[in-house]
Amino acid sequence: MTINQLQDEIIEDFAIFDDWFDKYSRIIELGNELPAFPDDKKLPENLIEGCQSKVWIDAHLDDNGHIIFQGDSDAVIVKGILALLLQVVNDHTPKEILDTDLYFINEIGLKEHLSPTRSNGLLAMVKQIKFYAIAFNR
Amino acid sequence: MDILTNIDVIRQDFPILTQRVHNRPLVYLDNAATTQKPWSVIQKIEEGYTKQNANVHRGVHFLSQMATEAHEAARVTVQQFLGAAHAHEIIFTRGTTESINLVAASFGETFLKQGDEVIVSEMEHHSNIVPWQLLQQRKGIIIKVIPFNEAGELDLQAYASLFSDRTKLVAVNHVSNVLGTINPVQQIIQIAHHNNVPVLIDGAQSVPHIAVNVQELDADFYVFSGHKIYGPTGIGVLYGKEKWLDAMVPYQGGGEMIAQVSFEKTTFNELPYKFEAGTPDFIGSTALAEAIRYVQNIGMDQIAAYETYLLNYATDKLQQLGDVRFFGTSSHKSAVISMQVGNIHHYDMGTLLDKLGIALRTGHHCAQPIMQHFGIEGTLRASFALYNTTQEIDALVAGIQRVKQLF
Numbered sequence: 001m002t003i004n005q006l007q008d009e010i011i012e013d014f015a016i017f018d019d020w021f022d023k024y025s026r027i028i029e030l031g032n033e034l035p036a037f038p039d040d041k042k043l044p045e046n047l048i049e050g051c052q053s054k055v056w057i058d059a060h061l062d063d064n065g066h067i068i069f070q071g072d073s074d075a076v077i078v079k080g081i082l083a084l085l086l087q088v089v090n091d092h093t094p095k096e097i098l099d100t101d102l103y104f105i106n107e108i109g110l111k112e113h114l115s116p117t118r119s120n121g122l123l124a125m126v127k128q129i130k131f132y133a134i135a136f137n138r
Numbered sequence: 139m140d141i142l143t144n145i146d147v148i149r150q151d152f153p154i155l156t157q158r159v160h161n162r163p164l165v166y167l168d169n170a171a172t173t174q175k176p177w178s179v180i181q182k183i184e185e186g187y188t189k190q191n192a193n194v195h196r197g198v199h200f201l202s203q204m205a206t207e208a209h210e211a212a213r214v215t216v217q218q219f220l221g222a223a224h225a226h227e228i229i230f231t232r233g234t235t236e237s238i239n240l241v242a243a244s245f246g247e248t249f250l251k252q253g254d255e256v257i258v259s260e261m262e263h264h265s266n267i268v269p270w271q272l273l274q275q276r277k278g279i280i281i282k283v284i285p286f287n288e289a290g291e292l293d294l295q296a297y298a299s300l301f302s303d304r305t306k307l308v309a310v311n312h313v314s315n316v317l318g319t320i321n322p323v324q325q326i327i328q329i330a331h332h333n334n335v336p337v338l339i340d341g342a343q344s345v346p347h348i349a350v351n352v353q354e355l356d357a358d359f360y361v362f363s364g365h366k367i368y369g370p371t372g373i374g375v376l377y378g379k380e381k382w383l384d385a386m387v388p389y390q391g392g393g394e395m396i397a398q399v400s401f402e403k404t405t406f407n408e409l410p411y412k413f414e415a416g417t418p419d420f421i422g423s424t425a426l427a428e429a430i431r432y433v434q435n436i437g438m439d440q441i442a443a444y445e446t447y448l449l450n451y452a453t454d455k456l457q458q459l460g461d462v463r464f465f466g467t468s469s470h471k472s473a474v475i476s477m478q479v480g481n482i483h484h485y486d487m488g489t490l491l492d493k494l495g496i497a498l499r500t501g502h503h504c505a506q507p508i509m510q511h512f513g514i515e516g517t518l519r520a521s522f523a524l525y526n527t528t529q530e531i532d533a534l535v536a537g538i539q540r541v542k543q544l545f
Contacts, residue, residue, distance in 0.1 A: 020160070020493045021493075021540075021544070024489075024490060024493070024544060025544050028486075028544050028545065051501055051502070052484070052485045052488075052500060052501050052516065053483065053485045053515075054515070074483055074515065075483040075484075075485035075486050076482075076483060076486050076545070077483075077485065077486045077489055077490075078485060113489075120485055
């Protein structure tokens with residue numbers, strides 16, 4: 001699936017939640033389901049320190065030239081949103097990721113978590129995803 | 139005024155409290171960060187701009203005289219509120235942070251040399267750490283730190299042992315913004331004075347909640363912010379004993395703070411103007427005075443007693459949840475509760491409580507050394523003001539229970 005197809009799928013999934021409680025329980029569920037991030041990758045160079053929470057991210061290029069991201073956070077909501085972001089960008093080429101506009105965050109009403117004032121590391125993490133794509137695109 | 143029996147009337151004084159957030163009644167429990175404003179303060183600001191706006195001092199015209207009188211009357215209101223000996227010992231600043239920076243810069247420039255020592259505590263807000271670190275970089279001074287125990291109380295024995303013949307200043311807070319501890323500042327000052335060392339007290343979290351008298355405390359400097367005591371943002375106070383302020387070099391240069399200027403020699407104005415370069419926030423100062431009149435009208439002792447009642451009620455209810463860890467458990471506490479609920483991250487808890495209209499603060503609260511002491515990243519903090527109610531505490535407890543269902 002293309003990145004935009006994946007984004008649209010998430011938007012459709014989240015459309016059924018008309019109440020914040022259900023929406024956040026889904027995000028927390030996604031956070032808890034995120035594959036474990038190995039402790040030996042919790043290195044300073046993989047850490048994005050927000051004022052409110054921490055985010056770790058690591059990436060490598062697989063044999064098909066696709067980027068495989070792994071990430072973690074100490075806050076479950078942040079981890080859930082991270083899971084959604086990774087679901088969208090994972091296993092795509094650097095070029096595809098660079099050409100992407102991540103519109104689904106706004107669409108599912110989680111924009112506030114990517115606000116610079118939140119300082120939870122997510123905004124910096126989105127930038128970091130793009131930096132990885134730039135680096136692997138060379 | 140008894141707050142408990144008048145709480146409905148008091149709440150009507152604060153227009154923002156009737157606001158709804160995420161379609162729920164606002165429960166505002168972030169008062170240690172900033173307080174809401176009563177109508178009298180809001181009206182004073184409006185009146186300032188609609189009826190008496192003109193630059194203060196020097197003006198010969200009617201409006202300027204009026205504005206000057208209001209600004210200087212505000213200084214006297216602050217002086218009397220703090221129990222200072224003279225009105226010219228009250229310097230208007232932008233807030234606690236600027237007041238501390240002023241002392242660090244001017245006292246530091248005048249009295250501190252390389253190798254001299256400043257004592258702070260482990261429970262300071264960053265605004266009472268970083269200005270001294272800047273001085274450390276600039277002048278090579280040494281910073282010594284008073285540790286606190288598990289209850290969040292300063293170790294006074296350790297404190298007394300920190301003094302040397304190079305100690306030049308002690309700078310500690312009266313009330314911790316994270317732990318809520320009301321520090322024994324009178325004793326702290328006595329010990330310092332016994333060593334011939336002056337003391338700066340950061341009163342940002344004390345002045346809104348307990349009665350303070352700088353002469354009784356014998357504090358050399360005492361600082362606070364207007365916005366934490368129901369006043370406007372951007373105005374704050376530095377109280378300093380005349381003898382120190384007179385001896386200190388000016389902080390910033392500009393208009394107002396000078397007596398004579400020529401390119402050969404400039405002489406400085408007398409106190410307090412020496413430290414008030416540029417046009418002061420005269421609308422802010424008069425609105426701050428109005429906020430002070432508001433709390434005085436209720437009575438600082440009434441406020442302290444009511445907030446203690448809220449603190450005990452909240453502590454009790456939160457304790458009953460069974461899995462709340464409290465940071466700061468001194469028996470001598472202001473109405474601030476820092477906590478961790480089970481294993482739920484403070485960001486998650488704060489985000490979800492916000493959806494219920496409950497405003498709390500999460501994170502390190504600009505006091506990272508306290509977090510390092512406990513080995514944590516942050517806390518969830520509820521902080522109370524005179525307009526909070528036990529019903530709001532019930533809403534908080536119910537909110538926490540609701541959020542816990544998600545985990």
